[in-house]
Amino acid sequence: ILTVTLNAALDVTYDVDALVAPGTNRVRSVVQRAGGKGVNVARTLHALAHDVVLTGFAGAEVKAELRTAGLHDEFVDTPGRRTITVVDGVDATVLCEPGPVISAEQWAFLIEQVHSLAVDASAVVLSGSLPPGVPEDAYAQLGRAAGDHPVLLDTSGPALLAGLAATPAVVKPNRDELAELGASPESLLAGGAGAVVVSCGAEGLTAVTDAGSWRARPPEVVTGNPTGAGDAVVAALAATVAEPWPERLRDAVALSAATVLAPVAGEFDRAAYERFRPAVTVEEI
Amino acid sequence: ILTVTLNAALDVTYDVDALVAPGTNRVRSVVQRAGGKGVNVARTLHALAHDVVLTGFAGAEVKAELRTAGLHDEFVDTPGRRTITVVDGVDATVLCEPGPVISAEQWAFLIEQVHSLAVDASAVVLSGSLPPGVPEDAYAQLGRAAGDHPVLLDTSGPALLAGLAATPAVVKPNRDELAELGASPESLLAGGAGAVVVSCGAEGLTAVTDAGSWRARPPEVVTGNPTGAGDAVVAALAATVAEPWPERLRDAVALSAATVLAPVAGEFDRAAYERFRPAVTVEEI
Numbered sequence: 001i002l003t004v005t006l007n008a009a010l011d012v013t014y015d016v017d018a019l020v021a022p023g024t025n026r027v028r029s030v031v032q033r034a035g036g037k038g039v040n041v042a043r044t045l046h047a048l049a050h051d052v053v054l055t056g057f058a059g060a061e062v063k064a065e066l067r068t069a070g071l072h073d074e075f076v077d078t079p080g081r082r083t084i085t086v087v088d089g090v091d092a093t094v095l096c097e098p099g100p101v102i103s104a105e106q107w108a109f110l111i112e113q114v115h116s117l118a119v120d121a122s123a124v125v126l127s128g129s130l131p132p133g134v135p136e137d138a139y140a141q142l143g144r145a146a147g148d149h150p151v152l153l154d155t156s157g158p159a160l161l162a163g164l165a166a167t168p169a170v171v172k173p174n175r176d177e178l179a180e181l182g183a184s185p186e187s188l189l190a191g192g193a194g195a196v197v198v199s200c201g202a203e204g205l206t207a208v209t210d211a212g213s214w215r216a217r218p219p220e221v222v223t224g225n226p227t228g229a230g231d232a233v234v235a236a237l238a239a240t241v242a243e244p245w246p247e248r249l250r251d252a253v254a255l256s257a258a259t260v261l262a263p264v265a266g267e268f269d270r271a272a273y274e275r276f277r278p279a280v281t282v283e284e285i
Numbered sequence: 286i287l288t289v290t291l292n293a294a295l296d297v298t299y300d301v302d303a304l305v306a307p308g309t310n311r312v313r314s315v316v317q318r319a320g321g322k323g324v325n326v327a328r329t330l331h332a333l334a335h336d337v338v339l340t341g342f343a344g345a346e347v348k349a350e351l352r353t354a355g356l357h358d359e360f361v362d363t364p365g366r367r368t369i370t371v372v373d374g375v376d377a378t379v380l381c382e383p384g385p386v387i388s389a390e391q392w393a394f395l396i397e398q399v400h401s402l403a404v405d406a407s408a409v410v411l412s413g414s415l416p417p418g419v420p421e422d423a424y425a426q427l428g429r430a431a432g433d434h435p436v437l438l439d440t441s442g443p444a445l446l447a448g449l450a451a452t453p454a455v456v457k458p459n460r461d462e463l464a465e466l467g468a469s470p471e472s473l474l475a476g477g478a479g480a481v482v483v484s485c486g487a488e489g490l491t492a493v494t495d496a497g498s499w500r501a502r503p504p505e506v507v508t509g510n511p512t513g514a515g516d517a518v519v520a521a522l523a524a525t526v527a528e529p530w531p532e533r534l535r536d537a538v539a540l541s542a543a544t545v546l547a548p549v550a551g552e553f554d555r556a557a558y559e560r561f562r563p564a565v566t567v568e569e570i
Contacts, residue, residue: 014380021306022376030382060345084369086380091307095299095371097315 001045001238002121002149004114004142005038005056007099007128009081010065018088025086034062034069035083035265037127037154040231041238043266044255046071050239053121055113057102057131074117076110078102081131102133115145123238126163127154127231139163150241153193154234156180164192169241172234174199185213195245197237197252199230204253204280209245212284216249218257219279222272228265232256250280286330286523287406287434289399289427290323290341292384292413294366295350303373310371319347319354320368320550322412322439325516326523328551329540331356335524338406340398342387342416359402361395363387366416387418400430408523411448412439412516424448435526438478439519442466449477454526457519459484470498480530482522482537484515489538489565494530497569501534503542504564507557513550517541535565 013031038056045052046069053072059080066073081099085092118124124146126139135141139159143151143166150169153160156177164171171193178184178198185196185208195209204217236252243251258273259265298316323341330337331354338357344365351358366384370377403409409431411424420426424444428436428451435454438445441462449456456478458466463483470481470493480494489502521537528536543558544550 014382016380019306019378021304021371021378024379024381027380027382084380086306093304093306094309095301095312095369096309097299097312 001050001052001123001125002114002117002146003038003042003045003052003054003056003125003127005036005054005058005075005128006102006134006138007081007131008034008036008039008056008058008062008075009083009097009099010059010061011035012082012084014084014086016086016088019086019091019093021093032061032065033264034058034065037231037234038125039066040228040266041125041127041235042071043069044232044235044259044268045239047268047270048235048239053117055110055117057100057106057110074113076106076113078106099131100133102131107134107138111141111145114142115147118146118149121146121149123150123152123169123241125152125154125234125238126168127234129155130159137162137165139168140165142166143168152234152238154230161191164188167192167194169194170197170237171195172197172199172230172237174230175201197233197249199233199256201226201229205233205249205256206285207245207249211245214245214249214282215285216246216253216280216282218253219276219281220257222257222260224260225263225265226260228267229256229259231265232259232268246282249282250277253280286335286337286408286410287399287402287431288323288327288330288337288339288341288410288412290321290339290343290360290413291387291419291423292366292416293319293321293324293341293343293347293360294368294382294384295344295346296320297367297369299369299371301371301373304371304376304378306378317346317350318549319343319350322516322519323410324351325513325551326410326412326520327356328354329517329520329544329553330524332553332555333520333524338402340395340402342385342391342395359398361391361398363391384416385418387416392419392423396426396430399427400432403431403434406431406434408435408437408454408526410437410439410519410523411453412519414440415444422447422450424453425450427451428453437519437523439515446476449473452477452479454479455482455522456480457482457484457515457522459515460486482518482534484518484541486511486514490518490534490541491570492530492534496530499530499534499567500570501531501538501565501567503538504561504566505542507542507545509545510548510550511545513547513552514541514544516550517544517553531567534567535562538565
């Protein structure tokens with residue numbers, strides 16, 4: 001499985017006693033981790049023992065961290081982008097760097113890279129927002145570069161609409177992203193998607209496909225860290241491209257709920273995943 | 286001239302519209318620059334066409350930036366330390382990372398490095414605070430490693446007091462640092478320093494040495510960015526070890542005032558420096 005992350009970032013978390021702004025703050029501890037939606041998908045797939053290769057654009061620190069985590073990185077080198085989160089026990093203050101502008105040469109190089117890496121892939125995952133410099137139809141171009149291999153597209157806004165032109169096998173907006181577009185699952189299907197899976201937070205998923213429509217619900221309401229829950233849905237759908245839809249959705253809901261129980265995006269509670277999977281309810285609609 | 290910076294940092298400046306804390310902030314622009322007192326000294330000496338070599342502990346990003354600036358870097362590799370400054374036009378919020386803990390092996394390696402690099406040096410500059418992991422008498426050990434070469438020590442608190450044991454040629458506390466220690470120039474001389482140069486902000490310098498005592502004042506009150514003004518004093522004193530004290534102080538005051546006129550630490554207004562130098566007043570006290 002190949003994951004493409006155009007906007008990978010080094011997620012840096014600073015622990016401070018109490019943020020003084022304006023003022024000078026001594027940081028107590030620094031935690032750094034490669035982030036980005038496609039990176040979370042890849043971590044989850046790697047933990048499930050799938051072969052996964054990561055590409056897209058990333059800086060040296062992201063690449064180093066992924067290698068330390070045992071992931072196979074084929075990212076195109078760019079200057080890094082960081083997201084700093086300052087936490088003081090109660091509140092979080094986030095600083096998002098704009099990231100480097102991607103040149104036409106870097107973009108052309110990535111298209112070639114995806115074209116050649118996709119040859120061995122059972123699925124190609126395209127996740128996240130677009131960095132400055134890439135064309136608005138970036139995901140359509142990447143989808144075409146993936147050839148006949150099933151493409152899963154998880155993005156929002158104009159990048160999602162433009163990506164439909166490459167007829168991705170699955171698009172996965174969440175409910176808010178769908179509402180923001182003023183779109184329905186049916187309109188995205190008509191626009192070119194093979195299936196539309198809408199994540200609805202604690203309520204589970206709705207899937208609208210050529211083969212039928214289903215609603216899948218978790219067996220219990222889980223509370224925890226919802227960051228990365230949508231990426232777990234994409235990971236499960238990418239790992240199950242050969243299976244029937246009800247099975248795929250069962251897996252996606254269980255993995256997503258188990259991800260909410262883990263403290264950081266890209267991880268999940270394995271015991272909960274095993275427990276949830278047979279208990280997910282899937283009904284045709 | 287060899288400069289030793291134990292606590293080099295990547296100084297990152299984020300420009301935001303208005304910092305929202307807690308909240309999520311889009312960073313408009315990112316400026317990165319290698320920082321640390323010894324780095325500022327080295328930049329100033331390099332701009333004055335002196336041969337300068339930098340060592341100490343630094344991360345890959347600091348080393349890369351120094352090389353881009355044309356400086357000769359012999360830093361011992363460590364994970365990086367960053368200082369983030371968020372500016373929103375009016376206020377600044379600073380986040381200082383603690384930095385890596387230096388291991389006994391890294392410390393022993395640096396001592397060897399300073400010992401061999403000092404051989405060709407006309408002066409050895411030891412600047413800044415101590416990172417976690419190094420011995421409290423770090424500057425005494427480094428001073429001894431420099432052998433007979435004149436050592437200039439610019440630090441504060443216990444690190445300064447412990448450093449006196451290696452009989453540095455010059456120590457340069459500022460007035461506040463001296464007060465904090467409850468020390469006088471005379472007590473630091475008695476403790477082992479060859480000369481004590483106290484920087485007094487816009488009022489200039491006071492030097493107490495075995496050869497006499499002087500006060501040096503700038504020709505005019507300059508306003509601007511005082512960060513790095515003390516490092517300019519050290520740079521001037523390091524570049525003039527063979528000259529008589531009144532000349533050294535004249536140079537130090539002129540360069541320091543010219544640094545206040547430059548927007549960033551490690552730079553100075555060259556025309557102002559040339560203009561100030563003959564106009565500095567030096568009186569024996």
